[in-house]
Amino acid sequence: MTDLLWPGDARAGDLFTDASVVEAMVRVESAWLAARGHKSDLKAGFDVRALAAETEGGGNPVIPFLKLLRAANPSVATTLHTGLTSQDVLDTALVLQSRETCAFLAKALGRQVVALAQLAERHRGTRMAARTLTQHAIPTTFGLKAAGWLQGVLDARDALNGAADLPIQIGGAAGSLAAPTALAGSPAAALDLVSATAAVLGLPARPPWHTARAPFTRVADAFVTCTDAWGKIANDVLLGSRPEVGELSEAPAEGRGGSSAMPNKQNPVLSILIRRAALAAPPLAATMHTAAANAIDERPDGSWHVEWATLRTLARRTAVAADQTAELLEGLRVDAARMAATLTAARPGIDAERRKMGDEGQYLGASDELIDAALARAQGKPC
Structure with a gap:
């Protein structure tokens, strides 16, 4: 799948492509x-x-899809899909695709955690000017800034872990398991049939959620928690890479960052594209919530339908941003000398609070302890 107007889309690979969705539907019918x-x-x-x-x-x-699948498999044409409804197949196929997306994101988040932990440790003593409301505030360290980024990424990882275990969705025509019950011979046997199908697919079993869409809104929210964290990082890198600031820069890459008109330009493209994803993701998750809130009867007219492409778009864009953020952090260049020069130039104003507090030290507070807490959390240790 390619998307000319979403540069970097190829990073998402086969996630949620038409072919992958069809393959997932085949898996559901096979199971x-x-x-x-x-x-x-x-x-x-x-x-x-x-x-x-x-x-x-x-x-x-x-x-x-069923028409073509039956034609391709005449020996099971009459038994294929019996007891299911379209929503069972499509919802569960989207669950499978969402879980694959979550696995992709988990790997990228792991790379980000490693890179950020290294930055936080390496630069715990790299002093720089903290900025609040765009202005110089007090001295801080880049290690503490990286630890703050790390906490945001760890929050995203936690949100993803809490949403990734999406369950099977099978309820029959109206969510009562009427056809599966008739097929299996009893309500208990119908529930066993759903559980057996879930086991084949490697999914948790649960009662139908055909009009209670929390599994999908939860995973959409987790995707946005990820892009929120990455957007914060990208924003800070974009500020730090302005020529008049010059404290941060992206690693150079062949063919990246140029301009069609200005040969002198070296644009921070990864950060720009990550920020783009962070801006675009929340409205997509909002659409998922709007659809869930507008579900009616036993299958909604339109609000179910709007979920499909919305979830796909959000998933692919999140996957793209995940990989871009990992690459950004793994190659991020930190100009400690420029940070020190900026801090020196900001004096004596930047030390005003320190003087007011009567502090004679570097006025870095509990920076080391806060960095240690982020590193401990990254390693799964008690903070």
Whole structure:
């Protein structure tokens, strides 16, 4: 999948591409067949673009998908999908794709944690001017700033861990498991069938959530918690890389940061694109919440449908920003001499609070202890 107007989209790989969603739907149908004791090695070699073109007729991709899947698997054509409804297949396919996205993000967050821990430790003594409301405030260290970034990334990791265990969504036509019950012979057997399908897919089992969309809003919120943390980092790097500040810079890369008109430019492209994702993500999560709040009856008319592309867009953009942030932090250049020069030039004004407090030291407070706390948290140790 490529997106000309979202530079870097290729970093997200196959996450939530049309082909991956189709593959996930095949997995759901196969798991349902396997749980019922039928042949489940389904063939699905059909044209995804043609499938997309036929989707409008039924309002969702499952209807034309089943037509093609049955044609490709005539031996199970009559048993395929029996007991399920379109929402079961599509919701669970999106769960599978969301979990793959969470796994991708977890790896990128791990890289970020390592890079930030190194920056915090390496620069715990690198003094610089703290800024509040855009103005010089008091002395601080870049190590403490990096520790603050690290805390934000660890918050994002916690949010992702809390949302990543998305469950299967199977409820039948109206969430009552009526068809599965008729198929299995009893309510208990129907619930067992759902649990068996979940086990094949490696998902937790739970009652239908076809109109209670917290699993999807929770994962969307986790994605935004990630982009919030990365946006903060990108904003600080963008400020620090202004020529008149010159304290931070991105690692140079072939073909990156140039201008079509000005040969002198070296734009901080990674930070710019990460900030872009941080600005774009919250409205997408808001759409997921709006859809959840507008769910009606046993399957909503429109609010269910708006989730699909919204979740895909949010997931892919978060994955792109995750990889870009990891690369940014792993290559970030810190100009300690420029930081020291800026701090010196800010005196005596920047020491006004220190003088008022009668402090004769460096006025760095508990910076070392705060850095240690962030590093301990990163290592899973009690703070």
